[in-house]
Amino acid sequence: MTTAQMESRTKERSLLGLKDLSREEIQSILDRALYWENHVLKVNQTFAHKIVTNMFFESSTRTRCSFEVAQRRLGAEVINFSASASSVEKGESIYDTVRTLESMGLDAGVIRLKPVGMLAELAERVKMPLINAGDGNNEHPTQALLDMYTMRKHFGDLSGLNVTIVGDIEHSRVARSNYWALRKFGANVRFCAPESMKATDMDAPYITIEEALQSDVVMMLRVQFERHESNVFSTAAQYRDAYGMTAERVSKLQPHAIVMHPAPVNRNVEIDDDVVECPQARIFDQMSNGVPIRMAVMERALR
Template sequence: MNHLLTMNDVSTDEINKLLDRAEEFQRNPSIDTLEEKSAALLFFEPSTRTKMSFEMACDKLQMKRLTFSPEQSSVTKGESLYDTIKTLESIGSDVIIVRHPEKNYFNAIKNLIDVPMINAGDGSGEHPTQSLLDLMTIRQEFNRFEHLNVAICGDIKHSRVARSNAIALDNLGANVTLVAKEEWQDHSLPFKYHTIDEAISGVDVLMLLRVQYERHEIKEGKEESYLQTYGLTKERERAMRKGSIIMHPAPVNRGIEIDSELVECERSRIFQQMTNGVAVREAIIEHCLK
């Protein structure tokens, strides 16, 4: 692996090695550093968790960080994404981390870049680093992926997290089920759709998704009725099997995808996912550079 752009770039063996390395970073934060290296963070979309955890990962690796603001850059003068990345490569960045609203933005440029590029989210395409931290969270809980029942619930059509996780979990041997209202279903993914009530009692992992209002062609209101029909209510949580867990990539629309009281309930691993994001991104940066 040089670039990390989609979960298809990572073999199952590489996934497990990255997760092993991330756990080493958690146990011993100072085991290795990359103090002679630098990373450029190009975020063309708003981000809290992904951007800040990449920054923290770089700091823990003692790397130099080049932060980027599109509105204060030559993008406002018409500079292309390719020219922006080549500029940062030319001035010494060793790895380029990019979030961009265009799906598959990297296809036109990935073979023209001489340093590793990490996809931090491409529109409604993929989000491989989120997927890897989700996989770490699941492995910590169950110590396996094979034959786990995972339901991914929510705005499947517009979710890069759903696509990356469905691909990876299927390759790792999990049983993947999708839950979405009809207009948010993505039939390019080869998985069956069920209602949340059909799926919920048999799952080991219930992976909720944020409703991607900003990607909808028809702007919808944030209706609380979504929770009762498609979301995780307290009644549905009580129907989950013993030992099953709740996940969500966040930010959470409380009271819409999940009852607010369940965000930090005993089953919830939502904030553990965030914790795992730093170590996973350390492991990814190190792997891409070494």
């Protein structure tokens, strides 16, 4: 195999986003996740000879831990990298850091970083497969995959499903990955947000919160007040009253409908305390489903 062919194969094993990933590839990841969810052994030695790294240049708890559990269940050795305790704090570039780790013989890297566009540049310049664990407000592919997996487990099919994403669409990489991927499977994606939180780069229609309650899936997003210089809401309580998933609003959902959230949850802001674990909520199911999804993604990168 030529060097060019090897580099092409490496790029195919990377997962930078879902916007440009085919429906068939997404389907194969979802199907493989089901295999790993049903796998008898909690830990196996499939990739005992592999070493992977989790490179988080933005803070994370759930995503990083979920990836590490997935990697260890596949038998891989794991190196966790935190920017706050590294040479990045001394001025080293993200590129130099990634290249340094790659030069140590690592087989794949999971990466979260803030600058939009940098991940694609890194993927072109490094030789190990890279998996996007969230890049700025661009994409968060594994979150969308586990969201789709959760929906598929509940409804059986994504085609024709009415999904409304509520909250800070403008700054949400979760909304973008779900938007790009769900439409490939025939789902109807709509948004619900105040004017200050609407995005202009996606053509899904915006609806009211009352209309959103008639959806099959209502996905609440974390309100990122820190990203807005000016807000139409002066307090979190005002946002809850206008867009929060309260117990009253849950009572208006269709019996088969489910409530989702990528977490972390701002309780009593976008979702009330007594709604987080109500019968129609699937928030902790989403977290559980993240492990088999990320096992499938890591297997794809390391195969």
